[in-house]
Amino acid sequence: MIYRRLGRSGLQVSLFSLGSWVTFHNQVDHVGVREMMAMAWDAGVNFFDNAEVYANGESEVLMGKALKELSWNRLDYVISSKFYWGLKGGEMPQSSINSRNTLNRKYLLQAVDGSLQRLGLEYLDLIYCHRADQHTPIEETVWAMHHIIEQGKALYWGTSEWSAAEIMAAWEIAERHHLHKPVMEQPEYHLFHRQRVEKEYARLYEHMGLGLTTWSPLASGLLTGKYLNGVPEGSRASLQALSFLKEGLLDPDKNAAVAELRDFAQSINCSVSQLALAWVAHNPHVSSVILGASRQEQLQENLAALHVLKALTPENVQRIESITEKYAD
Amino acid sequence: MIYRRLGRSGLQVSLFSLGSWVTFHNQVDHVGVREMMAMAWDAGVNFFDNAEVYANGESEVLMGKALKELSWNRLDYVISSKFYWGLKGGEMPQSSINSRNTLNRKYLLQAVDGSLQRLGLEYLDLIYCHRADQHTPIEETVWAMHHIIEQGKALYWGTSEWSAAEIMAAWEIAERHHLHKPVMEQPEYHLFHRQRVEKEYARLYEHMGLGLTTWSPLASGLLTGKYLNGVPEGSRASLQALSFLKEGLLDPDKNAAVAELRDFAQSINCSVSQLALAWVAHNPHVSSVILGASRQEQLQENLAALHVLKALTPENVQRIESITEKYAD
Amino acid sequence: MIYRRLGRSGLQVSLFSLGSWVTFHNQVDHVGVREMMAMAWDAGVNFFDNAEVYANGESEVLMGKALKELSWNRLDYVISSKFYWGLKGGEMPQSSINSRNTLNRKYLLQAVDGSLQRLGLEYLDLIYCHRADQHTPIEETVWAMHHIIEQGKALYWGTSEWSAAEIMAAWEIAERHHLHKPVMEQPEYHLFHRQRVEKEYARLYEHMGLGLTTWSPLASGLLTGKYLNGVPEGSRASLQALSFLKEGLLDPDKNAAVAELRDFAQSINCSVSQLALAWVAHNPHVSSVILGASRQEQLQENLAALHVLKALTPENVQRIESITEKYAD
């Protein structure tokens, strides 16, 4: 495994990490979670990504059980959670007004406690603001993140899908008021979605040492090539909850590009998935590429993308990008 | 129910909220308090206002009992208390010198603990400095408020009936020393008392994002029309403890204006109380209008003022204000 | 009783207060301490002064016992302690190197815990740096005081017998680093020792709002007139531990001035002690005059000096000062 510093911080995370989004609880049960985490661990993975909202808290419960059974040394692994969406609650309007889609102080302080309890941990390594909240001043959120870290309930904090301006604002407020600064962002990043990471955030890497833990490296499966011939059963596009993805996943231009990538991948002896994963990992600003998997073989294949990295010569990278860039945003 | 952000903070409070002043313990008993809170809850109210001094601590005891029995989710409701007047103590001069009419560090730290115990809560959402204290430096009070929030005993702090200059001073001290800033004020605000909210505080809304939770929206009952024909039994003006209000409540000019308002209210199918409440809520700087009630029907009627809001067209607002403004301060 | 703010702080202390120095444990036993404190309490005293070093910790033990038995409301009284000299320990050089005559972080943090334990209190109201320490940077001491206050173990901190420059340095460091500032000084102050309070500290009262709690208002008994005819048995000058005071107490010029003061005191119907005490209290920068007493009658007489204050017209003050000023430093 390769390890990279989480941005400019001193924490090192595995270049490929395991995320629980979509799969844990919904597609993978208690035993499956533990076995998949053990497999990732054996491959050198030390970062396991989670969020309060994944499976409405059940994803944290399952990861907590697995961690207890695996009983690794706490210093050796890194656990994250993310806060913003909140948990499903009662039907009254009060049940969502201060606990869903918010980053206010009340929600954040209470949400972290819930997450620690579900995970059975004394502290989270990484906490993310899962989205930006236009209705809470960034200063209030920075103070709350600082408070959680001062209490010893988390070590580092960051954001997910915030704009560059929002991230910089948070960083400047923290610098001015002597609070803990954000150190990482979790953006979507893959061959068809590059603008934010490569253009919008460009100044942040040097200015504040931003690290990235990226999600959806395979574009929800599009880059596996599985949608070349329509929607397979059990795929994300077939899931009711993710039906909004369907149109994008069947885009004929993108699938044509995927077919071309597949041919190129075969020419260098890897799958198109592995090629796409290696391409994300190849960006030096990426600290960790979060992998999701519903089956162990899938995870195994994806982790093996590590070996494709060395094939990514400047020429090959240019070739890959020339195939996809006209369909990328 | 409509919810508004508490000033620029990320906390959302119901536009109408329930206050315990005067009524809890004195006019409403244990069961009545619970039922009135349940009724408010059913109407979407999420903010319940209290203070240490109300019924000398008994108001907090009753609200605490009700909260325990109602067992709502802690994230879903917002509880306040206020500190300055202190509790009645012994007869020695020492029993009041540092614990009554003060905002010094000693009193504030101890008072919050007492309030939490009476309410049976782990934290208060909002704590207010119930009045300004000319004998304690604002810096000392800001530090104490910050300390309480850092301890996790409260989430946000504000003031009640402070001058604009005092609020700004507190805000600037907090900004300079990197302490938690005040976010809300609790002023008296109704058709006969407008100057402070509309003129004196004018700069604060934008400069520091001040939010308002207003009290006495019906001018101690004057705006219900109940004093049009003298002092009814059981009214505030008839209460010994509030006899200082009597003269104002019987003011003939103001009651004449109320009579005129009542006619206008009838023309748009609401009571004069509802018209007066809607007028307060109509001010966008008001985050929450605190309602008091000694009977459930009263509360029901007042909460229904929400529906009058849409009738407050610019023309109607001008009409209402033209009736009362010459008697307003 | 008259109460004054402790400098610019919001805490109010009785103009006359009871100190345990010299007397508690050495001259007054467990019952006597409780009775004397009760008598002071009945006269309106709310501030009881102590220090770690007084009777090597036993003074705190006795005051703690008395407080427990008297069971006053914690909000109603103010307890101080002071740290610098340390407690007598073992014979090894290590037993004094970091725990005697120091204001370093190690000593201060541990000393406060010991003091709280002996007094049986959860917090001290006032903590003093009992002397300045040339061997510890003021910044280290300010941080330690801040730390103790942040932990909730004390409410306010100050100094005793520090130079004006040292006090200002502490205040400026606290202002710059956003730490709790010193609010009071405990200097020796009486008719024969005026320079520090009246000249050296002159700028501090306005600039930083310094309050004073003064000690030795009767110049170790000289101003009682008891040394007019030599050393009486049981007086401070006769105590072995305080023999260094003897020469000063028998100074013929000063005793001649005391005789003259006594005559003036008789002319306005008070004792010379009362006159001297009232003169200290008359200085508006003095927040509290700390009284020591080995007998209840003594305390009673001294507390009665309160009534002499109104006799201190400008002419009378000038008369008093003209008698003593040529022997004062």
Place this chain on the structure above:
Amino acid sequence: MIYRRLGRSGLQVSLFSLGSWVTFHNQVDHVGVREMMAMAWDAGVNFFDNAEVYANGESEVLMGKALKELSWNRLDYVISSKFYWGLKGGEMPQSSINSRNTLNRKYLLQAVDGSLQRLGLEYLDLIYCHRADQHTPIEETVWAMHHIIEQGKALYWGTSEWSAAEIMAAWEIAERHHLHKPVMEQPEYHLFHRQRVEKEYARLYEHMGLGLTTWSPLASGLLTGKYLNGVPEGSRASLQALSFLKEGLLDPDKNAAVAELRDFAQSINCSVSQLALAWVAHNPHVSSVILGASRQEQLQENLAALHVLKALTPENVQRIESITEKYAD
């Protein structure tokens, strides 16, 4: 014993102190450790130096047992530990990536807890960053040190073998963000290794008040004269773990200089070891010279170097330095 302030801090440490490096656990057992610490104590030593990495945690365990049995007053002694290298863990790459050779937040917070547990202490007096970490921003390390001190788990923090620029950077970050500043460095310092202490750090003594606790005063035994005739059994040069030292210890030029020093030492009635130790102690920037010893007689002899200090006249110091300086770095 002579005591010196730890740099500009208020803590005083014995000029000679006892370090556990190399010897505790490996060469000295449980009883030996206690007896050696008792002997040092009897000579006035109050500072006992340790580190997490020494004997992989066992050195802290032994010192903790000895402290418990010796039951000195906690105010009377000073214990240090150091963090960077980490403890030996599992074989997985994860077992070292965030817990070895690092000063990141995750490692530091957890490492201090482990150290306190092994030592059986509530707080460490001094904590050192055992080396600089090029892969963690200095700001992250300063915040973590500050956090540990705020939690009450340590009193002062410093560095070991950091460059002057790194130390200054840490100090400036702490000053800017109002955090606890580093107060001491632990460098190697002896007659053959002088450049860092005397040249590189020259500005730091006045600018930030840096204190030094120096290690290897006898150059791993070279300055005892024991390598004048090859490698004796049981010496450091003969230990497998320290074989990297062998070449330097047998350097003929240095040993010739040691022979010359020995003659000079005899002329002033001390051993060459004592002369070398006294020379280190003679530097006023050195707060404490850390002695290691595998036998009690050795420790006794080395502690007696204190008496040689007075023989270090300017002429004698010049003589000593002229013998060694051409082989010194």
